[in-house]
Amino acid sequence: MATSMQVSVWDTPKVYKHHEQRPVCHTRPKYRDGRRPKAVKVYTINLESRYLLVQGVQAIGVMTELVQLLALYGAIEEYRVLDEYPAEEFTEVYLFKFQKLTSARAAKRNTDEKSFYGGLLHVCYAPEYETVEDTRQKLQDRRRYVNRVAQSKEKAYEPKSEERTSRTTRPWDTCEEHIPENVPKGKSSTYRDNYQGFPLLPSPPQEKLFCQPSYSGQLQQGSTLPAEDKMGSLHHYVDPTKDPKLQTAMIQRDREKNSRVTRDTTSHARFVPRPALLDSRKRKAEETISQSSRVNSDEGGCVIGPQLPEKPKMDLEDASLNITANIIRSTMEKIASVPEPKPPVATAKPRRRI
Amino acid sequence: MACKDSGSDRFEYLQNLVTEFQDTDCDEAKEQVLANLANFAYDPRNMGDLRRLQVTELFLDMLTEENENFVEFGIGGLCNMSMERESRDEILCSGGVDLVKNCLSSRRDETVLSAITTLMNLTTANSRSQTTDAAVVQCMVRLSLSENSRMRNLATMYLEDYCPEEQVKRAREESQVQCQTALGIPLPKD
Structure with a gap:
């Protein structure tokens, strides 16, 4: 009996109803009509899966490209x-098994209905390829996650996300409902990109992180980055912007830190090739030696004596403007701290023989 | 905008949905709103609000509707909500087990799948006798032989993880001899 149930994962496929695209609903009143056209459908964990079926891939030998595309997630x-x-003429159908459900979710959300080498991809979950163990794991993870979030929501009123990547890819996003996301995208990108593997994904929910525009930049890059748990989520993380005590403590700490450390510390927030990093460190060290007699806080050299209170950042009297200003500021800072690539040493190229 | 307390916004929005659901006579709108609410129940951050709005009751009410879409969306919502302990307890208190069990006889696979998962979620030390009674176990034995691999997986898992072994054994023997209960056998289309 067990053997009859353990049908191979890679058996002959069938077309299931949930593979089909349902007709889009056009009769919703405006207040609950989302940004994306969606069918009337309820998503449950049963419909989701680490397995994705990708249809509509042009049969022109683009498997590598497709794998590369999906591996982004x-x-x-x-x-x-x-x-x-059963595929349409001149197209192929692929089955992908992701390591994590959240990756599959992100991949589906970002590739479904996108054009790919002249064809339109149709990406859907394929839970029928799961084994009993896959299903068991999926449900356990889900239950654990739901309870953790629900509990921590009661404890600390803060935004959370399942492995953060999934925030914008929740099922109700992909099918039915869309809650306006008032989170600017660029803001959180540095914050996020380093702490999860998928740099191309949309922002996690940080609905309240930006309420304190003047210091949020520091908060992001400072030493108080939330500790992630195994699922990559931040449920037990108390948002410092919401705790005034913590916040002042942090500002204090950040200041101390700024006075001690050069701006280079921020550079961990972006990708710098190792040789360039070493180069810039070396150069900085040299600079520090040559300028050690002068106080040069601009250059991020060593600072002697108490530091002046930080220059207050301009308040534009509008949250979104402030956020934008902050993004620009932090970008400028980043650009300023990127070491200029050294001109490659010109070596005489040996002439090529013809 | 960014600083707006999105929590209370969300609650208001959900409240509007519930109100629209109760006020409208149009089945299509009802279906849409119901699907909306069920999908909101997928996000655990909404659980508190949905419970406050007594959406669990609303979903449970749907299970006895004739419209199969209502049933499918209702049980989908329950499947989503019952993942959380407090909502689970609410559903148990409202006598949801029997209503959910009835969904096992639905003609729609999606409804049956949601019902199995919901029953798993509803199984606690106290409710175990209800969620794994002979009829359910027999039904799961039958479903574990289904052609639909998703159904087969869930039913197998149910038998392995939630039902006492002897009971499963007995149910398997019984099912070979004769069919004792009709639970989980879809009614013929009229």
């Missing part, structure tokens, strides 16, 4: 072309 465990699956 997380580690892929297995993939293969489903030769037996």
